[in-house]
Amino acid sequence: MIVAIHQPDYIPWLGLYYKIAHSDKFVYLDDAQYSNEADHNANVIKTANGPFRLKVPVEQHLGDRIIDVRTKDELGWREKHLKTIEMNYKKAAHFAEVFDGYSEVLTAGYPNIAELNMAINRFLCDGFGIRTPMVRSSDMDISTAREERVIDICLALGADEYLSGNGARAYQTESHFTDKGLKLTYLDYKPITYPQLWQKVGFAPCMSVLDYVFNCGFDWETVEAKVTEINREASV
Numbered sequence: 741m742i743v744a745i746h747q748p749d750y751i752p753w754l755g756l757y758y759k760i761a762h763s764d765k766f767v768y769l770d771d772a773q774y775s776n777e778a779d780h781n782a783n784v785i786k787t788a789n790g791p792f793r794l795k796v797p798v799e800q801h802l803g804d805r806i807i808d809v810r811t812k813d814e815l816g817w818r819e820k821h822l823k824t825i826e827m828n829y830k831k832a833a834h835f836a837e838v839f840d841g842y843s844e845v846l847t848a849g850y851p852n853i854a855e856l857n858m859a860i861n862r863f864l865c866d867g868f869g870i871r872t873p874m875v876r877s878s879d880m881d882i883s884t885a886r887e888e889r890v891i892d893i894c895l896a897l898g899a900d901e902y903l904s905g906n907g908a909r910a911y912q913t914e915s916h917f918t919d920k921g922l923k924l925t926y927l928d929y930k931p932i933t934y935p936q937l938w939q940k941v942g943f944a945p946c947m948s949v950l951d952y953v954f955n956c957g958f959d960w961e962t963v964e965a966k967v968t969e970i971n972r973e974a975s976v
Contacts (some may be wrong), residue, residue: 741765742925743899745877745890747772748806748857749779750796751948754963755905756861758929761870761960763903767893770854771805771878780806781853783948787828790941794821794948798853806854807878818847825950832937834957838867842950864949867958887912891920901925930974932966 744763746756748770760766774780782795797812811817822843829835845863850856858874865872875897882892894902901923904912909926917924931945934956944951956962 741897741899742901742903743767743894743897744903745769745893746905747778747780748854748861749783750781750853750857751783751785751794751860751950752779753783753946754932754949754952755927755929755946757865757868757870757949757960758963758967759903759905759927760861760865760872760874761868761964762927763872765897765899766872766874767877767880767897768854768858768874769877770807770858771876774800774804774806774809774853776800780809780857781811784944784946785825785828785948786936786938786941786944786951788938788941790938791944791947792824792828794824796821796853796856805878807852809853811850811853811856813849822846825954829937829950829954832954833935835954837957838953841867864953864958867953868960869958870960887916891917891922894922895920903927928967928971930967930970932963932970934962934966 741764743765744759745767746759746769748768781798782793784791784793797815797817799810799812841863845859850859877893880893880896882889882896884892899922902917903925906926914924933943934952936943936955
């Protein structure tokens, strides 16, 4: 069984959904320490002037876990985000079929940023037809840290393979996994190109997943086909 793990981020890029789709079980590391440098409360959409960062205001203190961080809903950020999204994507080919459902999810009440992000991801995974079971690390009662915690989570779930993001290559040691009976595999996702609005500013790679679904709908087959083609060409 292949397990993948990732912190719950706000409207993340397509690569995260590819990671979920290619695992047999996906774990939200929702009790990891919150970081202002990560994408827990911000991501990028495309506008007529190029990439634009949407940021959720939060109430956060040093050392808080992601599930401890409250969104400052009293500042009206949800309405602002939806207005910005509508202004920049209302002419997109699939805007009408996605926006209302997304708006309903975004405007529901959530106790913390992790719950908000996981709800958005559930909506998008359902649209893509990604049925991978998901669990939360906060429900697993595992107290180890860093690489050891990743291994312990995998073992607790009965995994024999861990599907890792490529950013972890710098600090993960393969033998630490194989010594515990876990195969360590790195994600083969490569950013794809697809039709976007605002062609005058050029193609903007690695946007939030919203950019893809508003322009292309929930067409997951094309994502898989394009990644496969890119990897095939790279291996020649």
